[in-house]
Amino acid sequence: MKKIALVGYFGWGNFGDELFLKVHRQELGKHYELNVANDLLVQPYFSRPVSEIVDESDAILIGGGDLLNPLRVSDLYWQTEYLRKPTFVYGLGVPNQPFRRENVLEFYRKFFAHENCKLIVARDVESYNWIKENLDPGDKLTWYPDPVCALDRPAPGKTEKGVFGVVMREHRSRSDDLSHLESAISRARELGYKIRHIALATDSLGEGDLALARELAQPGDEVVHSESLDELCIELSKVELLATIKFHGLVVGTMYGVPAIAMSVTPKNRNFLRMIERPEMLVSYTNEGLADRVVKYPSRIHQRVRASLYYRALDGYKLLRTELAKALD
Template sequence: MTRAVLCGYYGQGNAGDEALLASLLQMLPNHIKPLVLSGNPDWTHKRYGVESCDRKSFFQVLSALRKSDSFIWGGGSLIQDATSAASPIYYAGLMGLAQQQGLKTIAWAQGIGPLKRPLTRSLAKRTFTGCEAISVRDRASAALLQEWHLSCTLAPDPVWALDASPVKGLWDLPAPRVAVTLREHPQLTPERLETLTQALVDFQKATNTCILLVPFQASKDLAIAQSIQPRLPGSSHIFSLEDPRELKGLFQGVEMAIGMRFHSLIMAASQECRCFALSYDPKVNALMQELNMPGWDLSQLPDDCNTISQTWLEHYANGDPLNPHQIQSLADRALMHRDVLVQVLS
């Protein structure tokens, strides 16, 4: 049995990153025994049935590396300095330590950047150069690696290939259903949130849909959902799900999704939902462009709630979801991330 350390933004209550971990565990070769670095090791062990240790304990991490054969950066926007300079330094530091220890290292399903600081850009380049293999989920990341003369595998986000599980109680709720995933962000100002809430009220009055408010990270999403729900005139429900497979399965019972969260849009699109994006991040814009998905940058959100609700109504009535062939193609190509793991770890 070969042991691999899995490193990402795990155990932090973010459903998108948990979905990436679930996808990685699903794609790992059978002979690999994972050890997950987590912000909540007990929860990670209970949820996935894998060995886990505290990602912030240097001695636990060093011990994990010393008894392992490989190290995997497990997906998402780990190497970016838009939120802080600390994040890329932490992840690159761990990767560098793993490389010094002689472990096989893989940068898996990465979304690289933005890298605005020369120091973090240089650090990222050096760390990626030391990897046995790299896979990325978007063209901009592939282009940056090409600029650095590094080869990589480009494939859709692994969550396209994540198995979905049914959600208890979902089918007891009135149909049709529309899911909404909003998150706390500087661009989602109180004024914009109020405009979106009023637009949602008007939309529900016109459609008589059941609104599902879906927090992807309780610390950033739940308060927003709780502020919207009392305003809604019709049926509504807040779904806080911990299992990423159930979260994906939730969208099987949804007609349309209105989302800020990147992985909420992927999950919804993969289940043949009509999707409408509210973008706060380049990765959401890239997804919109790739899938021809309608939406607005939050910074350019219309001030008039009627304009928003009418746009949603038009998309609800006449918008097209991805067809099964497109979805299957994305899921099949997402398995190229699995091939990278098999190639390096076999």
């Protein structure tokens, strides 16, 4: 069985990235042996030369996530050594789109133009357009919805009417001013909601998120956490309305039909909400308008929207398998 080295933000316990691993295994694991490239969670990320990892692999799969940073080149995601083998970039997003450094863009142009960079799949049309306009990778570029939309999720729990789910994250960029979030939670209580704080991470990142959830919780609130990705998905499925700072809280909630307020004003959240025609649900946790998005009778995400995302994301993996087969078989 041919071996693929997986390159991404794997091992830290970030909800979305661990789901990327799960869906990669679901869609590729029957055909290829999949191995995470990095074995360290701190720089230099690899305990041995990258060339050895590449030599042991038949192909490299980079992604998904916001890995195409126009301001700097990651030593984890963009090793030129990878290009000694057929390399595939999948589920790619672009953070910091208004900002760029020309030397960084030139690196990406050369990387994508290399003959061994076989396929580049963006996760939304906006990222696709940015890559096309700024990096000119040619016809190897396309886009499909976020890979996690293709995940075979566990069966949803029974929707608990009147439960407002809150997902925050402990991060160095987090504002100390949580007053608008607290106002939104108070608004939910006034409308009769029970508050459930969901620590949406595992491993080392889960510890910080769980501590923050406990800090935010008031008497009578629930705090839930699990080291199981399936259990975390089920917790998202059960709430009636969700407010999440995490992008994949939004994605997984959407795929269960749960309406979600995206509390981080990032390109990926904006683009996904535009894709599902809910742009009004983008409001930062530091914005005084957040409480206005908390309503008593939220509209669930229609099954047609969810089915479209699911089958389009599956089509993306079909293309990836086809291109892998061309390069390796």
